[in-house]
Amino acid sequence: MSISRRNLVAASALIPVLNLVRPAQGQERLKVAGIHTVPVENAWNSRLHEALVNANEAGTIEYVFSESVANTDYVRAMRQYAEQGARLVVGEVYGVEREARQAAKDYPEISFLMGSSLKAQEPNLGVFGTWNHEAAYLCGMLAAAVSKTNTYGAVGGYPIPEINRLINAFRAGVARVRPDAKFLVQFIGTFFDPPKAKEAGMAQIDAGADVLFGERIGTADAAKERGVLAVGSLLDYAPRYPGTVFANALWIFDPILGAAVADVKAGTPTGKDYSQFSFMRFGGNDVSFDPQLVPVDAVAAMEQVRAEIKSGAFEVEIDDSQPT
Amino acid sequence: MTEFWDIVLAASFWAAALRLATPLIFGTLGALIGERSGVLNLGIEGIMTAGAMTGWLSVHLGAPLWLGIAVAAVAGGTIGLLHAALTVRLGLSQHVTGLGITLFSVSLSSYLYRLYVPASGSPPKITPFAPVHLPVLSDLPWLGPAFFQHTALTWLALLTVLLVAWLLWRTPLGLAIRMAGESPEACEAQGVSVFSLRTGAVVAGSALMAIGGAFLTTAAFDSFYFSMIQGRGWVCIALVVFASWQPGKALLGALLYGMFDAFQLRLQPLVPGVPYQLFLMMPYLLSIAALVLVSRRARVPQALMQPYRPGER
Numbered sequence: 001m002s003i004s005r006r007n008l009v010a011a012s013a014l015i016p017v018l019n020l021v022r023p024a025q026g027q028e029r030l031k032v033a034g035i036h037t038v039p040v041e042n043a044w045n046s047r048l049h050e051a052l053v054n055a056n057e058a059g060t061i062e063y064v065f066s067e068s069v070a071n072t073d074y075v076r077a078m079r080q081y082a083e084q085g086a087r088l089v090v091g092e093v094y095g096v097e098r099e100a101r102q103a104a105k106d107y108p109e110i111s112f113l114m115g116s117s118l119k120a121q122e123p124n125l126g127v128f129g130t131w132n133h134e135a136a137y138l139c140g141m142l143a144a145a146v147s148k149t150n151t152y153g154a155v156g157g158y159p160i161p162e163i164n165r166l167i168n169a170f171r172a173g174v175a176r177v178r179p180d181a182k183f184l185v186q187f188i189g190t191f192f193d194p195p196k197a198k199e200a201g202m203a204q205i206d207a208g209a210d211v212l213f214g215e216r217i218g219t220a221d222a223a224k225e226r227g228v229l230a231v232g233s234l235l236d237y238a239p240r241y242p243g244t245v246f247a248n249a250l251w252i253f254d255p256i257l258g259a260a261v262a263d264v265k266a267g268t269p270t271g272k273d274y275s276q277f278s279f280m281r282f283g284g285n286d287v288s289f290d291p292q293l294v295p296v297d298a299v300a301a302m303e304q305v306r307a308e309i310k311s312g313a314f315e316v317e318i319d320d321s322q323p324t
Numbered sequence: 325m326t327e328f329w330d331i332v333l334a335a336s337f338w339a340a341a342l343r344l345a346t347p348l349i350f351g352t353l354g355a356l357i358g359e360r361s362g363v364l365n366l367g368i369e370g371i372m373t374a375g376a377m378t379g380w381l382s383v384h385l386g387a388p389l390w391l392g393i394a395v396a397a398v399a400g401g402t403i404g405l406l407h408a409a410l411t412v413r414l415g416l417s418q419h420v421t422g423l424g425i426t427l428f429s430v431s432l433s434s435y436l437y438r439l440y441v442p443a444s445g446s447p448p449k450i451t452p453f454a455p456v457h458l459p460v461l462s463d464l465p466w467l468g469p470a471f472f473q474h475t476a477l478t479w480l481a482l483l484t485v486l487l488v489a490w491l492l493w494r495t496p497l498g499l500a501i502r503m504a505g506e507s508p509e510a511c512e513a514q515g516v517s518v519f520s521l522r523t524g525a526v527v528a529g530s531a532l533m534a535i536g537g538a539f540l541t542t543a544a545f546d547s548f549y550f551s552m553i554q555g556r557g558w559v560c561i562a563l564v565v566f567a568s569w570q571p572g573k574a575l576l577g578a579l580l581y582g583m584f585d586a587f588q589l590r591l592q593p594l595v596p597g598v599p600y601q602l603f604l605m606m607p608y609l610l611s612i613a614a615l616v617l618v619s620r621r622a623r624v625p626q627a628l629m630q631p632y633r634p635g636e637r
Contacts, residue, residue, distance in 0.1 A: 184593035
């Protein structure tokens with residue numbers, strides 16, 4: 001059936017009917033659609049994808065997804081999934097903030113959960129940020145214990161808030177242990193150039209860094225080749241770089257997804273900010289480390305701060321300014 | 325100023341420059357051969373992507389590294405054949421066809437990759453080419469780490485420069501290729517098929533481009549990422565002009581670009597406070613400046629981008 005005005009009008013008559021035949025809420029597997037602007041290999045999207053796949057396998061949701069959806073097609077994909085009966089659409093609207101909010105207005109019955117730089121829109125467009133800065137801070141504490149040169153590199157894609165705050169938190173963690181630390185930073189102006197990230201990492205090692213904070217994949221390859229250590233971000237890079245990546249600032253999407261799915265099932269409006277579920281006290285981010293590569297006393301000091309973050313006794317400062 | 329010397333006197337700077345130049349050497353030579361025969365190949369960005377994907381995928385599926393490179397070359401050549409069929413046989417616009425080829429092969433690569441490799445957070449990796457250890461040379465102080473600790477593909481790139489130069493200027497075939505790009509009518513009058521020459525040149529050139537792409541996934545890095553070519557193909561197209569369609573200068577241009585890139589990568593962390601975009605622009609700006617200076621005297625192949633139609637005057 002082609003999309004014509006007549007068809008749309010005819011279809012709209014069915015919407016109240018569909019509402020009547022909807023099964024009792026909470027008993028069904030919630031239909032969730034994921035729309036990714038890039039392939040799901042991309043580190044950030046892989047975190048969403050993994051959480052969604054896990055929920056699908058656990059039987060709480062029924063997950064379908066599209067990847068490599070260009071921003072120009074994004075809103076069309078949102079509408080398509082909304083038309084096809086998805087109850088919750090998960091994705092990212094950094095490139096289509098305004099258009100996505102317009103589309104969400106057209107489907108008040110559907111919930112949208114979107115990575116966004118702007119505020120949520122009532123009643124149905126919820127947003128979330130990427131907040132693994134607490135884990136990055138703890139990684140910084142560990143990094144301070146393993147560095148010999150006391151010089152710490154970082155390779156980022158672009159100096160956007162999500163990345164700046166990670167590098168800044170990592171530095172704050174290092175500085176807590178070694179206030180005289182020296183920091184280097186580089187942005188490669190792309191998210192998808194691992195060979196370039198590797199070259200940038202090598203340049204930082206040349207400049208004296210012996211711990212690299214790898215916001216981009218490829219950074220740890222430089223560390224591995226030169227025999228220094230690296231910290232991973234978002235996902236666990238230790239299996240890929242054993243002996244090189246000694247700690248990871250993990251971002252865990254499951255709490256955000258879980259909260260949104262629960263809201264949809266309960267009929268609670270989802271037009272709110274879900275970012276808080278990224279925080280460590282909700283299990284939204286955490287540190288992982290290789291105990292063989294990190295001194296025991298450093299781990300103990302880090303674990304103490306980790307407990308303080310979880311209890312709320314200590315708060316990692318959020319600094320979105322561009323690191324220099 | 326001390327920073328400048330600190331960077332330039334470090335052996336790792338020169339090693340990085342050559343590493344960064346390697347894919348560009350392959351790509352530039354590939355584009356150069358095609359253009360010498362009269363065919364502009366803007367499919368380069370897509371062909372490099374296809375090479376990066378097929379080369380990596382073959383090794384991932386169990387092929388030895390060199391077989392992976394061969395597969396990449398065949399894949400590139402096949403796409404080149406398509407480009408040649410459209411631009412040489414049918415005489416379609418080389419610009420439009422080339423861009424179409426790029427879009428097509430990037431998408432096809434993504435599709436094929438996804439058929440074989442399920443979506444996952446950290447894509448699988450292969451064991452890439454290791455640096456070749458040359459007796460004596462690799463162990464020289466400073467010179468060793470700067471120039472003699474490269475992977476076999478980098479050596480192949482340098483060897484290819486010599487080969488292409490020899491082919492174009494020292495063989496009858498090379499003369500014929502150049503003639504097809506300067507005056508296809510004269511070529512045909514000699515009884516040499518312009519179609520065959522141009523098709524062959526585009527296919528061979530595309531194979532080289534694909535090897536350049538495969539370098540990124542089998543030597544510079546060990547996984548395939550979508551869109552990881554990141555405009556390197558377009559840089560090659562500019563480098564051909566910079567090189568005045570001469571293989572030796574193509575090598576020089578690629579090396580200059582690699583040096584600028586390695587330099588900005590090293591300068592960026594040393595000079596905080598300067599917008600990072602300025603550093604990223606550096607290799608491009610310097611290339612454009614060099615292009616302006618050099619290309620004024622460049623001799624463009626006279627029949628470049630002109631489809632040859634037999635019998636037409």
